[in-house]
Structure formats: C-alpha cells, structure tokens
Amino acid sequence: MIDLPSRYNPKDTEDKWYSIWSDKGYFSAKVNPDKKPFSIVIPPPNVTGILHMGHALNNTIQDILVRYHRMIGEEALWMPGTDHAGIATQNVVEKSIAKGGLKRQDLGRDKFIERVWQWKELYGSTIIHQLKKLGASCDWQRTRFTMDDVYSKSVLEVFVRLYEKGLIYRGSYIINWCPRCQTALSDEEAPHHDLNGNLYHLKYPLKDSPNEFVIVATTRPETMLGDTAVAVNPKDKRYKLLIGKYLILPLVNREIKIISDPIVDMKFGTGAVKVTPAHDPNDYAMGKKHGLEFINVMTPDGRMNSLAGDYQDMDRFEAREVILEDLKVQGFLEKVQPHHLSAGHCYRCHTIIEPYLSKQWFVKMKPLAKPAIEAVKKGRIKFFPSRWTKVYLNWMENIQDWCISRQIWWGHRIPVYYCKHCEDVVMVSATKPEKCTKCGSCDIYQDEDVLDTWFSSWLWPFATFNWPKDSADLKYFYPTSALVTAPEIIFFWVARMIMAGFEFMGDIPFKDVYIHGTVRDIEGKKMSKSLGNIIDPLEIINEYGTDALRFSLISITSQGQDVYLSKERFEQGRNFANKIWNASRFILMNLDPAQIRVDLCQYSKNTELSLINRWILSRLYSTLKEVSGNLKAYRFNEAANLLYNFFWHEFCDWYLEMIKPEIHKPENQVVMYKVLEKYLRSIHPFMPFISEEIWQILPHEGESIMTSSYPHIQQQLIDKIAEEKMSFVFEIITSIRNMRQDLDIPVTTKINCVIATANKTHLELSSQLSPLIKNLARVEEISVEEKYVHLRSSITSLIKDTHVTVPLEGLIDIDIELTKINSRIIQTEKEIGNKKKMLSNMEFLKKAPDEIVENVKTRLAELTEALKKLKAVKDGLR
RNA sequence: GGGCGCUUAGCUCAGCUGGUUAGAGCGUCUGAUUUACAUUCAGAAGGUCACAGGUUCAAGUCCUGUAGCGCCCACCA
Numbered sequence: 001m002i003d004l005p006s007r008y009n010p011k012d013t014e015d016k017w018y019s020i021w022s023d024k025g026y027f028s029a030k031v032n033p034d035k036k037p038f039s040i041v042i043p044p045p046n047v048t049g050i051l052h053m054g055h056a057l058n059n060t061i062q063d064i065l066v067r068y069h070r071m072i073g074e075e076a077l078w079m080p081g082t083d084h085a086g087i088a089t090q091n092v093v094e095k096s097i098a099k100g101g102l103k104r105q106d107l108g109r110d111k112f113i114e115r116v117w118q119w120k121e122l123y124g125s126t127i128i129h130q131l132k133k134l135g136a137s138c139d140w141q142r143t144r145f146t147m148d149d150v151y152s153k154s155v156l157e158v159f160v161r162l163y164e165k166g167l168i169y170r171g172s173y174i175i176n177w178c179p180r181c182q183t184a185l186s187d188e189e190a191p192h193h194d195l196n197g198n199l200y201h202l203k204y205p206l207k208d209s210p211n212e213f214v215i216v217a218t219t220r221p222e223t224m225l226g227d228t229a230v231a232v233n234p235k236d237k238r239y240k241l242l243i244g245k246y247l248i249l250p251l252v253n254r255e256i257k258i259i260s261d262p263i264v265d266m267k268f269g270t271g272a273v274k275v276t277p278a279h280d281p282n283d284y285a286m287g288k289k290h291g292l293e294f295i296n297v298m299t300p301d302g303r304m305n306s307l308a309g310d311y312q313d314m315d316r317f318e319a320r321e322v323i324l325e326d327l328k329v330q331g332f333l334e335k336v337q338p339h340h341l342s343a344g345h346c347y348r349c350h351t352i353i354e355p356y357l358s359k360q361w362f363v364k365m366k367p368l369a370k371p372a373i374e375a376v377k378k379g380r381i382k383f384f385p386s387r388w389t390k391v392y393l394n395w396m397e398n399i400q401d402w403c404i405s406r407q408i409w410w411g412h413r414i415p416v417y418y419c420k421h422c423e424d425v426v427m428v429s430a431t432k433p434e435k436c437t438k439c440g441s442c443d444i445y446q447d448e449d450v451l452d453t454w455f456s457s458w459l460w461p462f463a464t465f466n467w468p469k470d471s472a473d474l475k476y477f478y479p480t481s482a483l484v485t486a487p488e489i490i491f492f493w494v495a496r497m498i499m500a501g502f503e504f505m506g507d508i509p510f511k512d513v514y515i516h517g518t519v520r521d522i523e524g525k526k527m528s529k530s531l532g533n534i535i536d537p538l539e540i541i542n543e544y545g546t547d548a549l550r551f552s553l554i555s556i557t558s559q560g561q562d563v564y565l566s567k568e569r570f571e572q573g574r575n576f577a578n579k580i581w582n583a584s585r586f587i588l589m590n591l592d593p594a595q596i597r598v599d600l601c602q603y604s605k606n607t608e609l610s611l612i613n614r615w616i617l618s619r620l621y622s623t624l625k626e627v628s629g630n631l632k633a634y635r636f637n638e639a640a641n642l643l644y645n646f647f648w649h650e651f652c653d654w655y656l657e658m659i660k661p662e663i664h665k666p667e668n669q670v671v672m673y674k675v676l677e678k679y680l681r682s683i684h685p686f687m688p689f690i691s692e693e694i695w696q697i698l699p700h701e702g703e704s705i706m707t708s709s710y711p712h713i714q715q716q717l718i719d720k721i722a723e724e725k726m727s728f729v730f731e732i733i734t735s736i737r738n739m740r741q742d743l744d745i746p747v748t749t750k751i752n753c754v755i756a757t758a759n760k761t762h763l764e765l766s767s768q769l770s771p772l773i774k775n776l777a778r779v780e781e782i783s784v785e786e787k788y789v790h791l792r793s794s795i796t797s798l799i800k801d802t803h804v805t806v807p808l809e810g811l812i813d814i815d816i817e818l819t820k821i822n823s824r825i826i827q828t829e830k831e832i833g834n835k836k837k838m839l840s841n842m843e844f845l846k847k848a849p850d851e852i853v854e855n856v857k858t859r860l861a862e863l864t865e866a867l868k869k870l871k872a873v874k875d876g877l878r
Numbered sequence: 879g880g881g882c883g884c885u886u887a888g889c890u891c892a893g894c895u896g897g898u899u900a901g902a903g904c905g906u907c908u909g910a911u912u913u914a915c916a917u918u919c920a921g922a923a924g925g926u927c928a929c930a931g932g933u934u935c936a937a938g939u940c941c942u943g944u945a946g947c948g949c950c951c952a953c954c955a
Contacts (some may be wrong), residue, residue: 270955581915841936843935858898
C-alpha cells in the first residue's frame, strides 16, 4: 500500500509540479480553430513590484478562470507581462544610484537609462517568479514588457495616429506638477487628500486710497507673489464700486486690477479672491478670459524663482511662512482661520501637488469616450459587480483631456521632433526624420519628454499581440474574455483600454470586467509597507502552502467586497488542504486498483447502486452544477465554499464514515474512487498543487490534472429523492447522538433505540439502514416499529413523522425532558398558528404562487402531525 | 457638494430573482479517539438581521429617511 505522511507538506509538491507543467508546455496557448478561445491579459505588475496580497488575490482569481476554462475545453490564454512604471521605476533607480552619491543628471540621460535597463535585468523578473510561486498558469513565453521594442512601436504608432487625427495637441495649461518627481501628472495621478490648513485673510491696499483695503482669502499665501488681479462677483454689492480700480500688491508693490467674474463665490471667504493665473486652474481660466498676465513664481522643484524677489530659492512652504511673517509685520495679514481643504498628492511619492503652468502634451478624450460609453451602456462590456458601471459612466461622461507628457527619462520618448532653425516646425513620426520638413536642415532634435506609463498600458489587450501587425493570434484571442482588476484602476486603466480598444481595434478589448475588492488588514486599513501591516503572501505560502493561500483568499472574497485579512484566516485553507490530503490518504490505503475499472455510467439508469452511493454521487453533481453556475457569475467564494462543504462535511464526515465498514465492497470502491478523482479535478483551478499531487498518485488517465477535463455534470445521477432520504437518516443519527450527549451518556454505555413511524418510506429506510444508524450513532439494537408506544424511562425525539426513542433506565430526569418537550410543543404550536393564519388569508391564497401555498399546506400538515406526536411523547413521559 | 459600499451570532463575514425553521469560519463550552486527519470527530450555547417609517399576501432581502463606519469623485480661493 502507498505510504503517505499524515500531514500534507506543500513544500514537497509545489515547485515540482510547477516546473513539470512549465516544461511540458501546458501553459502555452495557440490559435486553434477547433476550440473556443478564452483569453485574459494580466494587469501588468510594475517591474519594480513585489508580490503583495492584492496581487495574490488578483492573480488567483485569474488563474482560477484560466484553469477552469482550459479544463472545460477552451483554448485558454493568460497573457503575462510587466509594466515599465515610468516614475516608480525611475525613483527606484535614482535611489539606488544615490547610494553612490549620484544623481541622474550626473549620469546623463543615456547612461541613466542604461542603468535602468540593468536594474530591470537584475530585478525586473522578481514579480514574475513570485507569480509562479502562486501557481499562475500564464503563457510565460509570451511575457511582454511595455518597454520592449515591439511594444514600444505600438505606443509610438498610437501617438502618431492620434496626432494625425487631431486628438493629440500641445499647449500651456495648469497641470498637476509634482515638485519632487519634477514632472507633470494626469488628474488621476494626483488624488486629493484632506489637509488641515489655514485660510489666510490678506489686506490688499487700494492704489488711490492706501488706507483702504480689499481683503482676500487664500490657503496658499506664497502664490500672492504671482497675483495679477483680484476678482469679485459682479453681483456683489460690497465691491461693486471697486471693480476696475487698482490695488497695490503688498510685498511686491505691483498694481493689480479688480475684476469681476461670476465664477467668484460671494459666500466664500470675503467674496474677493486673489487671482494667480499661473498657479491655479480657476485663476488660469480667469487670466485667459480677462487677458491677465501669467506670472510663474516657482521653480520646477517647488522653490521660489527669480520673480519672487527676496524669496527666491526658498522652498514653497518655507516661503509661505516668511511671507506671512512679512505680511504680518507690515500689517497686511488680517487674520488666520483654520480651514479644511484637500489638495492633490503625487500618487508615487505623496508630495503635495503644485498646480503649475507649463507646456504639455494632451489627448482629447471626449471623442474617444463616446464609443466606450456606448459599449458599456449597451451591455457589450459588463462590470461585475454591476455597480461599477455607474462609476465608470460617471467618469467617462465627465472626462477631461489627458496630460500624457512626463518630464522624466524612463519611458517612451515622445515621437516629436523639432528643427533648431524653424521654431514653428513640429514633426511627429515614429522614426526620427532625416531633416526638417521646412528648411531641410538636419539639425533636428527630439522632444525631451516621455509618455505617461498609462499611455502604453492602455494598449495592453492588443499591443501584447504585437499590434499593429495583423496576426493570427490577435484575430483569435481579441477581444479578450475577461479582465480581472481592482477598483483603483478603473479610470487609469480599464476605461482607457476600452477607449483604445475602439479607437485602434474597432472593438471592445474584453467582455467582462470583474472588479474585486481591496485587500485590507483586520482594522480595515489598506495594506502598505509604510503602515507595516503587510501580510506577505510568500510568507503564507512558505508556512501554509500556495493552495492554502489561494483557497483562503478566495473563500473570503465575496463579490467585490473588500477583504479584511489577518494571518489566522489562512489556517482555514491549510486545514482544508490537509483534510483533502488525509481523506485521499485514507482512500488510497483502502483502494484496490483492480476494483475500480468500472464505468460509472452503467449504474446511471438503474438502482443497482446503494442509496448511500447514489446519494454521494448526486451530491457531487449537484455541487458541481452549482459551482459552474457560480464561476460563470464570478461568485468565486460561493463556488469555493460549495466545494469545501461538499468535501469536508458530506464526503468525509458522512460518506466515508458510512462506507468504512464495507469499504472493500466493489461498488464502494468504485464510487469513492470516482468521487475523489472527479473532486480533485473540480478543485484543481482553486488548489492546483495538492490536486495534482494526489491525482498523480491515484489511478488516473492522462498526463496531468491540469490538462484533464473538468468533470461533466451527469444530470442523470442527480437524485433529489436519494438526497432527501439520506438527510432523513442523518437527522435520525444526529438526534440519537444528541440525546446521548444531552444526558451525558458515555459512548461506552450501550443504548438501544426504537424508531417508530407510520410513514412507509421512512419505515423501510430505517430498517434498511439500521446497521448504518447503529454504527454511526453507536446504538446496540434498533427496532423499527409502525406504531409509537411510549416506553418507561425513555426519551423520544421527533424527526419529521418519526419517533426516535432511546430507553434509558435510570438516566432520565423527567422534569428536564418535560421542559424540553414543552418548549418544542410551544414552538410547533406557534408555527402552526402562523401557517393557519397564512392559509386563512385570502390575499395570500389569491396572490402567492401555487407552489408556495402548497408548501405552506404541506408544512402545516407536517406540523399538525408533529404536534400530535409530541403530545403523545409528553403524555408518555408522565 | 455629489456618488458608492457597509451595519446579520462574542469576532470576521456569507445570505444571488422577496417565499418553509437566517448560515459559515474562528472563538467559547461539553464530550470523544489503539491508526485517514487534534490542521480531527460528535454535540451545545449564542441573532429584535443598525434604527424609524413604507411597499407587499409575504421583507435580512425592495423603497424612503436617520445614525455610525469606510471608500471614491469634485475647478472647497
């Protein structure tokens, strides 16, 4: 017999099977016209990334989908890859060279980029290795990187096409500027967070009457150096007469005009607002409208520039303090009010964003958004859970132009060239032009900026198939089937991919979007390094195993709800893996391979099989049916929990216990083997390693469970009557166990039992299965009677229409028994009352579906019968 | 300011299209075991389904409102 350790040790199996699967090429998918394609593109993790629980959840879900679809006979492709993550990666490499005292400027652009590539070669595949530890069945040979040559070509092609279509333009606008990263950011990359700031009231004296002031309120007093007007609402009576007059800007002594604009909120602050067109989006708009001067007072690294006079070179926040002090000393600071505000923060380094006037490249989004909105509205793309549809549509309908240029070095350099001699020449081309299109000079240079990382990731569903090359792969696998991702990147990525899909492929990029929850710690905080609340998936894998990690994560992830984790949560998965291991071990210990070469189908149409076997097969297939329904609906936790309950509480707790005494009977051999073998296949997408390990030890056909087929649902083996019968038997057994426990009767004490029922089915069932009941309830003798007769010193419980009596001389406390039976009688009477009330309600009879009414009637009959029997039991007790 | 989610057992949460007696895991308590598994087995206790209205024959489930918690969006000087 096979000798297996009594504990499952994941370390013995995981790496072994992963490399076998990989070596045999099971992960790779090819165009196959005979099969339905199923494709998923991975949300490419950053090359700088290390696996966290969010990845673990995200990729486990994808792996379940891919493995499941592979097993149901589809050509399943999971396209992997990584994202160059411009700013993040540049930051990492800058930090690493900083250790040697170097800045990127010291190296120069080319040398620095070389260093980034070196870094990528060394560490860039860390995350890929970690995904492998997770069991991810990606087609690794296709692994893409957004900076690869081929991929880069797609990116540049897209830029050129959009430019030629007039959807890309360059211009000076107020953008989100990160003074630390020293680059522009898109609106999405500058999320707002609340700040506790102050509202400073500043006094600006009137030019003609220096003792009179207009008081303005501001949260960023340092920008006053760039003020070129003060604005009031035209309807504001307080300021009506002042419109058109001039003020003297304190500290700077510049004359600035009082203008009127309806955008000014009379109720906010003093109703007068300082206008700094180069440092605020609203002010910028007013500046354009009123023809104001744009004075930029800051440097790109967030310090005051030469236009800031005495404040030059001060950091913006330091300047704020000094300016306030100076204003105060000179009597221009009216008051300071605490004020809650929110400001944009760099999503990479969390520095407070400076709204900054600069020349950037933008994509016009409205035209791109149109078909992308339609597709979702028409249901061609579905969100799961559906509530995200609204979030998506709301954003898309209010979409703003996308700032795509970044002042960093790591990324796709903008394919725009200028002539040193002709200021007005802009050449947009995927390859460097030889000479100026105007003057013919060869003195041309490329735009210094690179593209937003997301400007490459939004092409992921087709650029990974080498678009714009027209390939068979692209035709076959595009549109992809599903996208699995987190809510944070709906705008960054999902929405933009949909737009790109339509613009460049003329079709949706994916059909379903499954948005899973965010992984949080047990207090609901997002897991992050800085909070130190990380649970490292690799640590869990190391301690409990990959399957345990995967299963635990999935079973607690209800659709789209955030996941709250503590380490203990993973014990459930570990215990379950061990349970599967041991049940299999038990079966293997008792399995005679010669006995199992029987086709189960031969049993399907007749009753040759025992009730117990029919029951477990029915339960297996009922479960599998529900599992596939739930998988199709992206209810992974439901599917996982169904599989869990079936295996543990039905197959192990009941079935194996029931057949134990006759385990070598041929039909039991066949059924226990078949159920286990099919079960392993059905759990494989969730727990790939342990299922393979055991499957390989079990008699099996085929090379690997990974390439085997998902069990077909044998509808003819689903037998609801058998299920009902068995649950009746289980109730009998439980009730006897209950009585024993209630009365503190040791297992060693022998008890007998009388089962009495007038119900023929139950009568037969009880006598037929009395050996089973004896065994599982530890009863010495069972007699099955048609009529209930009270026995002296006995206790009786009622299961449906059946009295189960245990005679217990000297062990019974009549009072306790009476109390119990009374409470049961009261409960039954109460329920009878409810049912009668329902049935006497004409509205109910008229409006409720027949089936429901029938159920109530049946239930009432049962209850009435039960009440009679309970009373008989009670009478007997006295 | 707008939107979304959550509030169900001591804890963490399931509960899909309203329809018998509201479930699980963990924890607690009681008991068990000479071999499949103590990462186990058998059992128990524990719920006004946040609150207030409403719709309905019927509400944990649908609607409205309130409160608390959390998240997202917004040109909140």
